[in-house]
Amino acid sequence: MTRMLDIVPDRCTGCMQCELACSWVQTGSFAPSRSLIRVSVFDEEASYAPITCLQCDEAWCMNACPVNAIAVDPATGAKRVVDPLCIGCHLCTIACPFGTVFTLPQSGKAAKCDLCGGQPACATACPTQAIVYGESPQAGRWFASWGAKVDRNFVAAGDA
Amino acid sequence: MQRPMGRLLRVDLTSGRIATEDIRPDWQRDYLGGRGLAARYLCAELDPRVDPLSPANRLIFATGPLTGTPVPCGARYMVVTKGALTHAITTSNSGGHWGPELRFAGYDMVIVEGRAPKPVYLYICNDHVELRDAKAYWGQAVGATEDGLRRELGIPGLRVACIGPGGEKLVRFACIMNDKHRAAGRSGVGAVMGSKNLKAIAVRGTGGVEVAEPAAFMKAVWAMRAAMQDHPGRMAFTELGTAATIDMTQAFGGLPTRNFLAGQFEHYENLSGTTIRETRMVANKACFACTIACGRVTRLDPHAPRHLVNMHPRNWKRAGEGPEYENAWALGADCGVGDLDAVIRANWLCNDLGLDPISMGASLAAAMELYERGVIGDDQVEMPLRFGSAEALLRMVEATAYREGFGDEIAEGSKRMGEKFRHPEVFMGVKGQEFPAYDPRAFQGMGVAFATCNRGACHLRAWTPGVETSGAMDPHTPAGKSEWVVIEQNRTTAHDNTGTCMFIGGSGAPLESLAPCTAAVRGIPCSVDDLVRIGERTGNLERLFNLKAGLTRADDTLPQRLLQDAHQSGPSAGVVVNLDAMLPVYYRERGWSEAGVPTREKLAELGLASV
Numbered sequence: 001m002t003r004m005l006d007i008v009p010d011r012c013t014g015c016m017q018c019e020l021a022c023s024w025v026q027t028g029s030f031a032p033s034r035s036l037i038r039v040s041v042f043d044e045e046a047s048y049a050p051i052t053c054l055q056c057d058e059a060w061c062m063n064a065c066p067v068n069a070i071a072v073d074p075a076t077g078a079k080r081v082v083d084p085l086c087i088g089c090h091l092c093t094i095a096c097p098f099g100t101v102f103t104l105p106q107s108g109k110a111a112k113c114d115l116c117g118g119q120p121a122c123a124t125a126c127p128t129q130a131i132v133y134g135e136s137p138q139a140g141r142w143f144a145s146w147g148a149k150v151d152r153n154f155v156a157a158g159d160a
Numbered sequence: 161m162q163r164p165m166g167r168l169l170r171v172d173l174t175s176g177r178i179a180t181e182d183i184r185p186d187w188q189r190d191y192l193g194g195r196g197l198a199a200r201y202l203c204a205e206l207d208p209r210v211d212p213l214s215p216a217n218r219l220i221f222a223t224g225p226l227t228g229t230p231v232p233c234g235a236r237y238m239v240v241t242k243g244a245l246t247h248a249i250t251t252s253n254s255g256g257h258w259g260p261e262l263r264f265a266g267y268d269m270v271i272v273e274g275r276a277p278k279p280v281y282l283y284i285c286n287d288h289v290e291l292r293d294a295k296a297y298w299g300q301a302v303g304a305t306e307d308g309l310r311r312e313l314g315i316p317g318l319r320v321a322c323i324g325p326g327g328e329k330l331v332r333f334a335c336i337m338n339d340k341h342r343a344a345g346r347s348g349v350g351a352v353m354g355s356k357n358l359k360a361i362a363v364r365g366t367g368g369v370e371v372a373e374p375a376a377f378m379k380a381v382w383a384m385r386a387a388m389q390d391h392p393g394r395m396a397f398t399e400l401g402t403a404a405t406i407d408m409t410q411a412f413g414g415l416p417t418r419n420f421l422a423g424q425f426e427h428y429e430n431l432s433g434t435t436i437r438e439t440r441m442v443a444n445k446a447c448f449a450c451t452i453a454c455g456r457v458t459r460l461d462p463h464a465p466r467h468l469v470n471m472h473p474r475n476w477k478r479a480g481e482g483p484e485y486e487n488a489w490a491l492g493a494d495c496g497v498g499d500l501d502a503v504i505r506a507n508w509l510c511n512d513l514g515l516d517p518i519s520m521g522a523s524l525a526a527a528m529e530l531y532e533r534g535v536i537g538d539d540q541v542e543m544p545l546r547f548g549s550a551e552a553l554l555r556m557v558e559a560t561a562y563r564e565g566f567g568d569e570i571a572e573g574s575k576r577m578g579e580k581f582r583h584p585e586v587f588m589g590v591k592g593q594e595f596p597a598y599d600p601r602a603f604q605g606m607g608v609a610f611a612t613c614n615r616g617a618c619h620l621r622a623w624t625p626g627v628e629t630s631g632a633m634d635p636h637t638p639a640g641k642s643e644w645v646v647i648e649q650n651r652t653t654a655h656d657n658t659g660t661c662m663f664i665g666g667s668g669a670p671l672e673s674l675a676p677c678t679a680a681v682r683g684i685p686c687s688v689d690d691l692v693r694i695g696e697r698t699g700n701l702e703r704l705f706n707l708k709a710g711l712t713r714a715d716d717t718l719p720q721r722l723l724q725d726a727h728q729s730g731p732s733a734g735v736v737v738n739l740d741a742m743l744p745v746y747y748r749e750r751g752w753s754e755a756g757v758p759t760r761e762k763l764a765e766l767g768l769a770s771v
Contacts, residue, residue: 011250013453015446016257023368030229030266031368033317043340046443046457046479105366125230127385128444150430 001139002077003135005113005120007050011130012047014041021054021125027104036113037122038101050131052122053100055079060130065074073114079097080114083107084137169267169289170448171282173356174215174274178289183268190767192464192678193693194224194330195251195656196698198240198269199663201248202418203701203771208709209631212242212348213330213355215275216373218290221321222269224659225681227371228285228448230381232388232669233661235259235448235495237344244348245332245519246592246616248642249705252349253620254321255661256342258363261319265365276357279673280321283313287594297324298391302337309362321408322360322699323350326515326561330354331571333519334593337511341455341481344445345516347615348573372683373569380384380676382413384669388451388595391668397454398444400433405597405625406493406645407432412629414602416595417493418547419525420588420719422728423599431488440504442479452667464501480508491557492520493527496547506557513561519573522594524556526574526586527566535581541566579735588722589696591616591715600722603628604643608742611716612645613704622648636737642745654695697766700750704771713756716743 027034058075059079062070067156069085070092072078081092086109093101093110103110113120115133123133183197191197210216219241226234237259243250262270265284268690272282278292282614296303296312306320318338327350328335334350335343344350371377388394396404398551406428409415413423429435436456445455459479459683483491483503487510492503510517524545530536531545538544542565545552559567569577574594578587589595593616600607605624610617622645628635633644652673655662667673671688706715722737747754751762763769 011441011456013444013446015450015453016448017230020449024230027368029368030371031366032260033264033366034368037560042477046459048443048445058472072337127232127389128453 002119003133004055005052005123006132006134006136008130008132009047009049011074011128012039012048012050012059013041013128013130015127017125017127018050018122018131021121025121026111034104036100038110049059050122051098051100053079054098055070055113055115058096060097061092064091066091066122069110071111076115079112080111080116081112092112103112117143167267167285168269168271168552170273171291171516172269172273172274173276173280173291173358176291178291180267184700189627190289190694191698192225192654192657192694193268194222194227194236194659195238195240195253195653196544196694196701197657198222198238199249199251199698199701199705202240202242202268203705206242207465208242208249208705210242212244212247212352215273215356216356217242217352219272219349219356219358221272222656223259223263226677227659227676228263229371229373229377229677229681230449230714231660231674231677232381232384232451233447233449233664234659235450235654236659236661237262238345238656238689239336241349241352243593243615244330244334244351247349248591248615248709248711249702250347250349251347251702252344254338254342254344254448254655256282256319256338257448258321258338259659260344260448261363261365263365263369263578264367265363266367267507270361272353272358275355276441279357279359281309281360281362282358283362285315286366286606293318297359298328299323301325303512303515305341305360305751308342310359311650313362315364318362319365320360320362322514323353324512324561326355326514327351328359329561329571330578331515331560331563331631332573333516333523334514337514343393343511343516346518346618348516350514352751371681375682377677377680380673380680382517384664384673384677385451387668387673388664394452394667397452397663401454401456403431403436403456403483403488404433405485405609406488408625408629409598409602410626411731412602412635413727413730414599414625415493416588416597416599417531418496419586420492420595420599420721421523421529422601422730423732424730425493425496428493429500430500431483431492431503431647433485436483436488436498438563440500440599445481447539447661450661452661452663454663455481456482456483457510458504460501460504461462465681479510482507482667486596487517487521490518490525491553492521494521494525494597495553497550499550502550502553506553508555509554509561513558515557515561518596519562519594520557520570521586523574523577525558526554526578526588527556527570528552529586530578530581530583535583536566563672581672585720588719589617591711593617598625599732600718600737601685603635603701603725604737605633605635605645607682607718607722607737608642608648608746609645610742611739612649612746614699615620621652625667636732638741638745642742644750647744649699650692650695653698654691657694657698658691693766697768700762700766700768703758704768707757716756719764
């Protein structure tokens, strides 16, 4: 079983420590706007949800890339951008159904979560264990009910 | 990319001129940032005698060198101006995400001058800065303004600091709200912003904060995080929030009730941290980079009386924040209201209308005392202002924000209201600003802390109940209090200058652990002594401003009720504040003359001789 980021939105307090840590490790500056994990804030619902790449089994970003610049990291199973190959065409950012592939303004190239090579900075920085890096059969289980709804509305209807 | 601290934005609303300047490096060295740096600019640029609501007043938003960094709770910014409530220098602190966003946009301070000919808001997106028409938002509540600006500008990540109707109507204790529920609360900074016709400052920044020595910095940050993680203070803040304090103040007879007529509140359990957590709270909420998350997101009891939820659809919303301890006290115990839903609702109204809940509750309590004593009659008020009336509480919050009916009197603050009705004794505060939730009769140290605080009665400049209830000191005697308050004021001020939240001190990360962070972020060695000296310098500078503004030793005093009338029952029965014993000691410890003026030697020692 591969290790993955398990996100538990109920524990999130919206402090953005994960965004700070991510931007620091990935881009070398404390700039949440360059983070590859984003906390979605729904104030009136009292809900905060960090969201980053789910490392799909069948990754749409990978399929979309015309130059095979997104590769699987053998150590972690993460899909990561191979910088020298990326031509900055933005196709992966469009293909991702979750909006978790970004283009960095400095380089114009794609950037996405690569699990920091096996030690995700966001999970380390999270003060409330809302982001846990570990072996889990159900990464993104908080997506389950939404996924079921999508299946019900679109997949099942299409089959019938 | 920017250096640790560097640029300020100067906005002249009268002419519409916008300019950036480098922050003076010598002042940065002497004051670090935040409260002190802004106070230095204010002292240099403002005649202390001006009317706070005139265009001549300056409104300064200042972050510290640790704002926007991963230092736990590095979220704070300071609003520094001459206060509308106090006519003294004021330094109102707020968290949330606005301060860090300002730094990400590339500015450490914003200085606002003049007065716009018509309502405007300031839009900052990195290097793009412009004044835009705020006609559509004038009169709108805080939540609607923030949502509206996000829609208009099309930026989901926009951070907004704005005033509500309270600030527009120049309510003397109006506050500046950011991120809907965070307030630069006290002394009427919102009224100053309203007098300038400035509705909001909307910020989006996509840059980063630069750190001079990243390796040392992250090491210091992780040392702080480790110290805080299992600290009982940190856990208590997370678990129960600030409202946990109510049990302690009640136990010591220091929970001022019904405008300080009693020291204990019979319904205090309704307002306690435990009750809020168990019955109303839905989530913890953190400010930027905060590892404590003391914020309470609450919902009303679904079975709450209809008058609570149907008061005014325009302000109704599903989940809100609060109450904090101070708000639970001011809107609850001080007004004699023990209904938690009413207190939460009133707290949300204060947030949305842009009022300081402490002064709001305390001023209403003073009005209630006037009503109960028959000074104001039924012909002057639209409903009986009886202690304990939830209806009166909710209605008067709104009436005050819009200055309707008797709310117009309350909006002037309880000092001016008391004087108008010839009963100045109902004003419970210092320098025009109402007390927060500690009865100095139960905690003598708070007496001298309130009396000497530069921005009027405030609990955030020196907090003594902790040490007074620990057994180290007797809370009812003056011994050792003045010395402690001086030390505490200096340390807290230094803390404010760094741009971090003062709660980290009580959560296992005192100034000692902040010094290495401050040193690493700037790449300049910084010891605890340096920080304390910076704090002392800042405090003395503020004092100089106040003296030039016309305040004297006579303003460092407490209401007669605290000096002469003791409580009849409870743990603090029979005790009055012995300020006469504490104040001279305080002045001596400060190195000030008997008249409370910093001596020439003291000023020279602090490098303030030229001010």
